[in-house]
Structure formats: structure tokens, C-alpha cells
Amino acid sequence: MVGSLNIAFVHPNLGIGGAERLVVDTALSMQQRGHRVVIYTMHHDLSHCFEETRDGTLDVRVGGTWFVPQSVNGRFHILCTALRSLALARKVTTDREQYDVLFVDQLSAPIPLLKYAHAHILFYCHFPDYLQAQRNTLWRRLYRAPFDLLEELSTGEADEIVVNSRFTQETFRKAFPHIGRVPKVLMPALNLQAYDKPVDTDDPALGVLRTGKRTILSINRFERKKGVELAIDSFAALQTTEASCLVVAGGWDVQVAENIEYLKELNTHARDLGLRTRTVAPRGISAQTKTLLPPDVVPTPTLIQDFCDAMDDVDVLFLPSFSENQRTFLLSVAKCVVYTPSDEHLGIVPLEAMYMRIPVVAVNSGGPRETILHGKTGYLCDPSKDDFAAAIKKILTADDDAWTCMGNAGRERVKHEFSLDSYASKLERLIVEMLQYPSSGSALFGVLMSLFIFCTAGLTFALAYWL
Template sequence: MVGRLNIAFVHPNLGIGGAERLVVDTALCLQQRGHRVVLYTMHHDPSHCFEETRDGTLEVRVCRTWLVPQSVGGRLHILCTILQSLALARSVATAREQFDVLFVDQLSAPIPLLKHAHAHILFYCHFPDYLLARRDALWRRLYRAPFDLLEELTTAEADEIAVNSRFTQETFRRAFPRIGRVPRVLMPALNLHAYDRPPEADDPALAVLRTDKRLVLSINRFERKKDIALAIDAFAALADRRVCLVVAGGWDVHVAENIEYLKELEAHAHGLRLRTRTVAPRGATAAALALLPAGAVRTPTFPEDDARDQLESTDVLFLPSFSENQRAFLFSVARCVVYTPTNEHLGIVPLESMYMRVPVVAVNAGGPRETIPHAKAGYLCEPTTDDFSKAIQRILADDDDKWAAMGAAGRERVQRDFSLDAYAVRLEHVIGEMLQRPTSASAVFGALMTLFIVCAASIAFVLAYRL
């Protein structure tokens, strides 16, 4: 075990998602092992975050980047994000306290500037960003080219690189041939104790979820790459109508895709003649309500509201920005969880589901192939309506004993391989080896390289946009 360290996490947005859950759990496990931990971020909304970052369990420092917008006229998103991340890196590098380790994830662009902090840098690569970018037009390809180079060169400046699965490791190797080193596989863990707390039964926000129907659950951010429409298609193909599909996920008023995709999914469900209902996040402002699909309802104030009767006539319930208590309740009553992304680099939701003894139906590709024991804790399927529908129906048709056995197998798998304690030991081993080596690269060179790439990207955008 390494000695007590000062560790800072550098993460762009502490919202609600798998990447954020990883950062929070990693910070928690290191803090519990006696290390001093601080989280730096560009955005932290107390109404849209994990509880540990809100209740004081973890120290969060927000770097306000007022001078850099999120976009310019709906464009230049990646450039603005990089500029914001550089401002965040400056805050870390000029902090009064000296950090031993910087845990950086998602964005590698600030790594060169973070060298000024004179700390060892561990970069956790969830998935190469450039593989997720759109390239459907010449100007987009020209615009992205400098950023793709920036991602590879700045990633290489980290003292240690880790990835979340063997699938991501192989993808990383192919994506970044210039780096010339294979990253470590460091699969994330779950804070199991957080899932052991039963839901607070008197929470008024649960009224909209109580029903005599059996529940099929989908949890994902409202992003098109998550292919949530597949869950709706598979559900529509079920013969049993005494079932309700709950589509819950991260939804942010500041993310245009979240807003657009939720509306697209509701329209898609209507096209399949499914009855839908959208429940607004608790405490949603009038501005947020205006961005939700038409007819979205507020969370009932009292449990005795007629929410149960309304849900009885609902096929698909959309639950954007659900609370942790709602999540706990849904896992406690769901018959199965449907996880639809293809080539997902890992997938925290299947791990959560298995630990909560809920069988999972997921795509037979990417991270889920490494985490879900097929036919024991769930089913791995081709991303087709027919395959998913058959797997869901199989779970719904199982008797209680077989269903419970499948849930127990999933829980045992997570307890054995994805506990926070086991993860902390692996992480400390990686950090210990990293600290034995001198920090790599030059801070001055890194800063000049970042400045050059950002300027080149700006010029590329101007030239490409005029084509």
C-alpha cells in the first residue's frame, strides 16, 4: 500500500452518468483508504449530481469559465470544451496545495498544462473521443483533424494510462498507434454499500412509479448512441401488455441532444401505438419544463395522488434526471433491465443491475461481453428487435425460483470482481508503480503544443466552414 497521498480528480462535468459514477466511486475508495482527495470540475449542478458530491462527503471545487461559452452559435462545441478544460487545468496547476497524483479522465487536452502542477498524471480513457465524433461532411473531417491529433499527443503525455475494459484496450491500441504503449485494464467498481440502502418508501417521487404491472427498465443517458429506441421496439413486440417499460436516464437542460432525443423517443413510441408519459425531474423549473415533451407532468406532491391509476394506462414511462431513491426503487421492483448500446466500452448499468439481482439483456459486444455471464445473469443478444424481445420475454416467463437464481448469479459476479475494495487495491498498485517513475514530458513543450493545436483547429474550422 502506498503512503498517504494528495490526489486531485480533474473531470469536466460532475453530472449523472457512468463516467461520473466511476470518478465519484474512485474518489470515495481512495478517500476511505486515507488519501486526501479533491474533485475539480467545470460544471456541478447540485440538482443534477450524485449525492456524495452534494452532501460534503467529497470536496468539489468548481472552476467557473465564464469567458468561454459552451458553443458559438451552436458550433465549435469541442473547441469551447477544450478551452474550458485549459482554464480548469490552470486552476489545478496554480492551486496552493501540492498534489502527488492527478486523476484525469474523458478529456486529455489539459494534460500538458497540468504538468505545471508537478504531479504524476494518471489518465483514465473511457473510450477514444475521436471515434465518437461525427464525420459525415468534409468540413467536419477537416475541423476534427487537429482535435484528433491533439487527443493522441496529449494522451501520450500522461505518466500512466488506464482503460475500463479489454475491449477499450484493443480499441485504444488501434486508435492511437503513435503512442506505442498498451494501457492497463482497470475495470471500475461499484460502491456496493450505496446500493444496499433500501428506497425511502415515503418519498413522494415514488408515487409515479408504483404500479401492479411488471416493470422492464432501461437506464441510459438520453443520447442517440445509446440506441434506446431498440428497447422501445423490443418492448412493443411483447405480447404481454401487463408490462410497463420505464426509460430512465441522464437529461441535462444544457445538452441539446438530451432534449431532442427524449422528444424523438416519445414520438417513436407513439408511432408504435404505445401510450407514453413523461415525468419531469423533481424541482424542475418552468424553463426546464418547457424543454420536455408536451404534456410532461410534475412529480406528485403526495403519495395519495392518482399516479398509480395513470401508470396503469401507460406503456412507456420516461423518467429524465431520476433521483437516486427512484433508481433504488426501480431496481427493487424491475423484472429485468434492458441495456441497448452497441460496442459500449464497459457499461456501469449492467453491473448495478446484477448487484441488485435483476437479470440484464444487453448487446453481445463491447464491455457487456466481459461483465455479464450469458444465460446465467442475463442474456447477450444481437442488437435486433427480435433477439431483444425474445430475451425479455424469456425472463418475464421464468418462474420466481429461476428468476431469483439468475439474480443471485449476477450479484455474486459483482461482489467477487467489482467491489470497491478490490478496485482500490488494483488502483493503488497502479499508482504506486507510477510514482516510482519520474514524471514524463516537459510542461513548457506541452503548453506550446496545446496552444498550437487549438489555434490550428480554429483555423481549420474557418477554412472548412467556408467550403
């Protein structure tokens, strides 16, 4: 039996992505098991977050925002994030709280300074950051070098390191050869109750999503590494597009330049293929922000009858910054979910789709190979439009019994292998094992690492000015 613990979660940005859903569900599961939980974050937009983080269910504290902006003229993102993480770590260590465990998620930079909290630190590594960064110029390689070193050094300071899949575990070992430990695998889970909630059919925001067509759904952040062009190309390659529509939904933040640029690129790409597009403006968006969206934007409906059957003349609908009710509705009506990232470390979306009895088509690499059963709960394909289109067509043309059988198999797999209760039990066991040993590392190292970041910041800005 585990006694009540004080647990703090440290997460960069509480938006509406899969990583954010996981940390929220993890915090909820620990809270429901009798532990006291606090979430620290650098960014929490109340209009762009999960309900539990704004309605008082979870104690959310924001820090680091006063110290430095998210970027400088759209540049130096990793540098600014590292500096902001130090300010967040300072807030954690100076709050009048004594924590038993710090669950540090995604970003390892604050770990050395968090040693001053005198708590055991568990780091959840989704994927080594330096493997995702671009190094296509000498300047980029020089700029990234100190942060790549920082990532390995700071990650090694955690008392326990956990990864989200066997694929990430193997990648971690190759990426950080100087960390002698092999991280443990703790595959993410779904809060199944959240997906069992009925759709609020009176929600006016559903009006624009209603259609008599078969819905093919893509859910991803609007980031280039997600490869959403593959979903559009595959849809265009289908011979039955007139009876189907593609909904491209995902996280979209006005403060993230890539989100803005990539949504426009995808819209242009679809139109170049001869597809008719429409973009739904997020609810409550300002007139100024609306200008950052593609030109075919329509407002979110304010009356339930508005825009009903509006997708009859649309092939691809873009839905940036969707609501939870819109997500639930789409997952209740979709015939197929396409998941396009290559070498994705895990991917929550395939689990969401399978639990909602929707067959999934995904790239045959990375985490989806560990979650999707090929031919039983969906299809794993080469990242080509022809392979994806063929798999999508199989699902769309399957008879009702075959489609239902595949959907039921996916739901049963998620219920047995990826339930939140099972995940929480495994996490608790990891925490208990970690607490049996004294916390590793030195707080002095945190000071040295902080000085390292500050010196790197000064040098980077000086070089940028000089060049």
C-alpha cells in the same frame, strides 16, 4: 503500506451518469483509505449531481466556466470543451496545493498543461473520443482532424494510461498506433453500500413509478449513440405488453441540446408504434424548461398518494434526470433491465442491475461481454428487436426459482469481481508503481499544445464565419 497522498481528480462534468458515478466512487474509496482528495470539474449543477458532491463529503472545485461557453449556438462542442479544459488545468496548477497524483478522467486535452502541477498523471480512458465523433461531411472531417491529433498527443503525455475493459484496450491500440504503450486494464467497480441503502418509501417522487405491472427498465443518458430505440422496439414486439411497462430513465441536462432532442424523438417513436407514453418532469424544473420536454409531461408528485397506479394506462414512462432514490426503487422492482448500446466500452448499468439481482439483456458486443454471463446472469443478443424481445420474454415468463437463481448469480458475480474495495486496491498498486518513476514529458510541451488549441480555435471560428 501506502502513505497518505494528495490526489486530484480532473473530470469534465459531475452529472449523474455512469462515468460520474465511477469518479465519485473512486474519489470516495481513495479518501476512505486515508488520502486527501479534491475533484476539479468544468460543470457541477447542484440540482443534477450525486449527493456526495454537494453535501461536503467530497471537496469539489469548479473551473473553466468563465473562459468559454459549453458551445456556440449549439456548435463547436469539442472545441469549446478543449478550451474550457485548459482553463480548468490552469486552476489546478495555480491552486495552492501540491498534488502527488492527478487522476485525469475521460478528457486528455488538459494533460500537457497539467504538467505544470509537477505531479504524476494517470489518465483513465473510457473510450477514444475520436471514434465516437461523426465525420459525415468534409467540414466535419476538417473540423475534427486537429482534435483527433490532439487526443493522441495529449494522451501519450500521461505517466500511466488505464482503460476500463479489454475491449477498450484493444480498441485503444488500434486507435492510437503511435502510442507505444499498451494501457493497463482497470475495470470499474460499484460502491455496493450505496446500492444497499433502503428505499425511502415516503418519497413523493416514487408515486408516479408505482404500478402493478411488470417493470422493464432501461437506464442510459439520452444520447443517440445509446440506441434506446431498441428497447422501445423490443418492448413493442412483446406479446405481453398489456401486463408490462417500460421505464426509460437516464441523464438529461437542459444545457445539452442532444438530450432534449433525443428524448422527444424517443417519445415520438414510441407513439408511432402505438404505445402510450408519459414523461415525468424532473423535480424543481422551471416552467420555461418544462416546455423543452415532450408534450405528455406530468409534474413530479409532491404528495405520496399522487399518481399512485398512474402507470396503469401507460406503456412507456420516460424519466429524465432521475434521483438516486428513484433509481434504487426502480432497481428494486424491475423484472428485467435492457441495455441497448452497441460496442459500449464497459457499461455500469449491467453491473448495477446484476448486483440488485435483476437479469440483464444487452447487446453482444463491447464491455457487456466481459460483465454479463450469457444464460446465467442475463442474455447477450444481436441488436435486433426480435432477439431482444425473445430474451426479455424468457425473463418475464421464467418461474420464480429460475428468475431468482439468475438474479443471485448476478449479485455474486458483482460482489466478487467488481467490488469497490478490490478496485481501490488495484488502483493504489498502479499509483505506487507509477510513483516509482520520474514524471514523463515536458511542461514546455503543454505550452505548445495550448497554443495549438488556441490557433485551432481561431482558424475554426474564421472558417465557420467565412463559410
